[in-house]
Amino acid sequence: MCIKYRWLVTLCLLVSTYLHAQNAYELNSGWQCVNVAKVKEGGQAISVPSYKLSGWMPAVVPGTVLTTLLENKKVPDPFYGMNNEKIADIYDTGREYYTYWFVKDFKETTPKGDEQVWLHFRGINYSCDVYLNGKKLNTATHYGMFLRQTYNITNVLSKDGNNRLAVIVHPPDPVGNAKTGQGGDGMIAKNVSHQYVAGWDWIQPIRDRNTGIWDKVTIEKTGIVNLKNPHVVTLVPGVRKTEGPQQPAQIKVSAELENTSTKKVEGTLQYTLDGQTVSQKVSLEPQKTTVVQLPDFTLQNPKLWWPHGYGKQPLYDLKMQFTVDGKTVSDQETVSVGVREVQTEWNAVTRSKQVAVNGQKIFIKGGNWIISDAMLRFTDARYDAEIRFHRDMNLNLIRIWGGALSERPEFYKACDKYGMLVMQDFWVSGDCNGRWVDPVKKEDQWTRRKYPDDHKLFLRSAEDQIKMIRNYASLAMWCGGNEITPPEDILIPLRDSILPELDGTRWFIDYSNSDDMSYNFLGGNGDGPYGIQPINRFWEHRTFPFNSEVGSVGVGDYESLERFIPSANMTPPHYSTKKIDPVWDYHKYIGYDEYLQPYGEPTEARDFAKKAQLVNYDQYRALMEGFSAHMWDWYTGTIIWKTQNPWTAMRGQMYDYYLDVNACLYGLRSGSEPLHIMYNPVDGMVMIVNNTFETKRDLMLTIKAYTISGKDSLITQVFNEIGPSTVRKYVPILPTINALCKEQGVFLSLKLLDVNKKVVSDNFYWLPDASGNYSGLNKMAKASVQTSIKVLEKGKIELRISNPAGGAVAFFNRVALVDPKTKKRILPVFFSDNYVSVLPGEEKTVVMEYTPDSQSAQPLVSLSGWNVEEKFIPVK
Numbered sequence: 001m002c003i004k005y006r007w008l009v010t011l012c013l014l015v016s017t018y019l020h021a022q023n024a025y026e027l028n029s030g031w032q033c034v035n036v037a038k039v040k041e042g043g044q045a046i047s048v049p050s051y052k053l054s055g056w057m058p059a060v061v062p063g064t065v066l067t068t069l070l071e072n073k074k075v076p077d078p079f080y081g082m083n084n085e086k087i088a089d090i091y092d093t094g095r096e097y098y099t100y101w102f103v104k105d106f107k108e109t110t111p112k113g114d115e116q117v118w119l120h121f122r123g124i125n126y127s128c129d130v131y132l133n134g135k136k137l138n139t140a141t142h143y144g145m146f147l148r149q150t151y152n153i154t155n156v157l158s159k160d161g162n163n164r165l166a167v168i169v170h171p172p173d174p175v176g177n178a179k180t181g182q183g184g185d186g187m188i189a190k191n192v193s194h195q196y197v198a199g200w201d202w203i204q205p206i207r208d209r210n211t212g213i214w215d216k217v218t219i220e221k222t223g224i225v226n227l228k229n230p231h232v233v234t235l236v237p238g239v240r241k242t243e244g245p246q247q248p249a250q251i252k253v254s255a256e257l258e259n260t261s262t263k264k265v266e267g268t269l270q271y272t273l274d275g276q277t278v279s280q281k282v283s284l285e286p287q288k289t290t291v292v293q294l295p296d297f298t299l300q301n302p303k304l305w306w307p308h309g310y311g312k313q314p315l316y317d318l319k320m321q322f323t324v325d326g327k328t329v330s331d332q333e334t335v336s337v338g339v340r341e342v343q344t345e346w347n348a349v350t351r352s353k354q355v356a357v358n359g360q361k362i363f364i365k366g367g368n369w370i371i372s373d374a375m376l377r378f379t380d381a382r383y384d385a386e387i388r389f390h391r392d393m394n395l396n397l398i399r400i401w402g403g404a405l406s407e408r409p410e411f412y413k414a415c416d417k418y419g420m421l422v423m424q425d426f427w428v429s430g431d432c433n434g435r436w437v438d439p440v441k442k443e444d445q446w447t448r449r450k451y452p453d454d455h456k457l458f459l460r461s462a463e464d465q466i467k468m469i470r471n472y473a474s475l476a477m478w479c480g481g482n483e484i485t486p487p488e489d490i491l492i493p494l495r496d497s498i499l500p501e502l503d504g505t506r507w508f509i510d511y512s513n514s515d516d517m518s519y520n521f522l523g524g525n526g527d528g529p530y531g532i533q534p535i536n537r538f539w540e541h542r543t544f545p546f547n548s549e550v551g552s553v554g555v556g557d558y559e560s561l562e563r564f565i566p567s568a569n570m571t572p573p574h575y576s577t578k579k580i581d582p583v584w585d586y587h588k589y590i591g592y593d594e595y596l597q598p599y600g601e602p603t604e605a606r607d608f609a610k611k612a613q614l615v616n617y618d619q620y621r622a623l624m625e626g627f628s629a630h631m632w633d634w635y636t637g638t639i640i641w642k643t644q645n646p647w648t649a650m651r652g653q654m655y656d657y658y659l660d661v662n663a664c665l666y667g668l669r670s671g672s673e674p675l676h677i678m679y680n681p682v683d684g685m686v687m688i689v690n691n692t693f694e695t696k697r698d699l700m701l702t703i704k705a706y707t708i709s710g711k712d713s714l715i716t717q718v719f720n721e722i723g724p725s726t727v728r729k730y731v732p733i734l735p736t737i738n739a740l741c742k743e744q745g746v747f748l749s750l751k752l753l754d755v756n757k758k759v760v761s762d763n764f765y766w767l768p769d770a771s772g773n774y775s776g777l778n779k780m781a782k783a784s785v786q787t788s789i790k791v792l793e794k795g796k797i798e799l800r801i802s803n804p805a806g807g808a809v810a811f812f813n814r815v816a817l818v819d820p821k822t823k824k825r826i827l828p829v830f831f832s833d834n835y836v837s838v839l840p841g842e843e844k845t846v847v848m849e850y851t852p853d854s855q856s857a858q859p860l861v862s863l864s865g866w867n868v869e870e871k872f873i874p875v876k
Helices: 003-021 065-071 380-392 409-418 455-469 488-502 535-540 558-562 582-586 605-629 663-671 734-741 775-779
Strands: 024-026 032-035 100-107 116-121 127-132 149-152 162-170 217-222 225-235 249-259 265-273 276-284 289-293 297-299 316-324 328-337 342-347 352-357 360-362 364-369 397-400 421-425 475-479 507-509 546-550 637-640 675-679 685-690 696-706 712-722 726-732 746-753 759-767 786-793 796-803 810-818 836-838 842-849 860-865 868-874
Touching: 116 127, 127 149, 217 225, 225 265, 225 316, 249 265, 249 276, 249 316, 276 289, 276 297, 352 475, 352 507, 364 421, 364 546, 364 605, 380 409, 380 663, 397 637, 409 421, 409 455, 455 488, 488 507, 535 605, 558 605, 605 637, 605 663, 605 675, 605 685, 605 810, 663 675, 675 746, 675 759, 685 696, 685 712, 696 726, 696 734, 712 726, 734 746, 786 860, 786 868, 796 810, 796 836, 796 860, 810 842, 810 868, 836 842
Parallel strands: 225 328, 364 397, 364 637, 397 421, 421 475, 475 507, 546 637
Antiparallel strands: 024 217, 032 100, 100 162, 116 149, 116 217, 127 162, 225 249, 249 289, 249 297, 265 276, 265 316, 316 328, 342 352, 352 360, 675 685, 685 726, 696 712, 696 746, 746 759, 786 796, 796 842, 810 836, 810 860, 860 868
């Protein structure tokens, strides 16, 4: 069973369990669709179950027109090669080409008594009309990608239980010309929708602009009163520790109650949390929705939720229900609650905002996120894998970029689980919305500054999306937009009335590089730089104090490139001739330029990709080390641009679209670890950063150098300590390192050991010779490593790599799990570490976790390094 189907099985199990508890189910299979031009009848006729659907094709729902066409093999995979050029673009074809009817037959009988049946759409892009059993449900055409729809279908259901739902979905209008610029000609931003679909500097255009029923469709059953939009606020006063007894936390809970009847209803709204019940008697007016605030609850000795790297992420189930006359449960909801409080204050030293959780300041180490899949193919399992990768990078925040969407509840569920704070942008971007002069945009800046066209729709959508995701502990910040605010008549009500009323507990910044977040004392845009930087620059050049975007490279290894580049195009860019293959260019190759030259001009694609991983690792380790070295002095945080790709682009990714990791992830993992020893290449100082809340004492700091041949020399070792949330300089070694590096370069090993001699931080550098080249690496002798495999439990394998004394360093080893027949990698796999170097006489352990396939043979472990021949090790 391939990995995508394993995700599907996992998703179905999770959905069925969750929805059963809520007395609801999804309409997620059995849909059919047809282009609007192929039918003459309207929705009243099509939605009658007896209407013949001859010539209709199976549809993907949730999904888009393009995902349906791909599933039915009507178009090639737009993520491979230049296939996207073979698919008709909506700007050229006209909107009708991608306007489709979607139909679903389902069983549901007319309910008895007071039972109500509801139809929910969580997202349709862009406008639609909805019909059920010959009747139109929406009185006016629905508009807006982010505005949910709910219909009470109790009186429209068929008496015999055979029902037909028909939805006509129209694309955004306008669709924008995607042949130029960021967001094409900018016209896509006139809609309240995502902007990247018209193309960006990291993606080619999505040809249908993601038209379709792109998110879940759900049938829900309730009693006469519908319980909606529960809201849970947790207040954690004071400065807290991560362990030990806790002072109480305050819990504030409210919900909307919709009385569907023509009579006043008396009842009780209550919830249970940690074994305690809180209730409130209410009287509901007929055919009205009432917001009910329950009495505040004091939670004794709470289990607090912390961002990753600082503490654990316990979650409570809050079970809420409304009973009529104290007898009948009309409706119920369960909310997962992380007890925490997010605070911010202005740091006068850095001149930027400083984030605290539960009273403890958090140094933000973040990644920019676009979307899980550019064609909106979302699964719980993929979300979980991607957020887990971010946890494995030792990050603590993900920013949702404003040219995409408000992320789905399943995304936030994964962030709650793995301890990722989230900064959620609203749906504007400086590129389309008029921040800069741009000659490729169709309309001028003054006009674009007013986008989108319908400001009221934007505000209604914002209200709805806030309600959808506000209960997640991970949601920490709201942001008005990417590199620009929304228009003032959106910004002001959003900031001053909507957010205070519907949330009121989170930091709101007006745009991503606002002075309110990070004072721009350098001029320019307020973020960046982008692309590869000299390593020293991260340490010595002071950039923006809370940088919302910095970074960019991320080409995967050869196995990654093979997945989307045809063999005929597997020709790497040549630095001296500046030639770039058209497929590489199409997939947004950003340029490693002179940064590969110190390792020697790549001879072919595999050599290019191998050397690119060295640059990847070094770049992202140095980025996070450089920012951490100036923690609370220059910086309160940084957010990498970017950590993932929803398309097969060749930049800004720690893992590829297929969830295969590259060296960026592990360089970043090293540089971001909570307790970290590091080398400042500018002044030659060995430093320690402690990103925890506890003082670390009795740390043995060990500094060793290794020649290219593997001979070691101890520079020093010394006991030290470091206070909480602190960075300190300890030992200057620059003259020693310069002398050792002069001829061929040198390896530098830095370790921190606790009093039990356990390694708590291990950092390994390869440093160039006096001319800046890595001349010694190409002269290294082969290392003959020994390996052993141990199955720790199902889906969890331990690999031990030992390097005998007396030889060379076993340098930069890539570990993978592969299929024993094809030797293709199993994906995704989560590694405790990767691209590891093993010193002579030492051993490294790598633990791999994956989802086993019962129908496949045991995998092989693949191991290959810079000077280690590839070997395949059986798992027994």
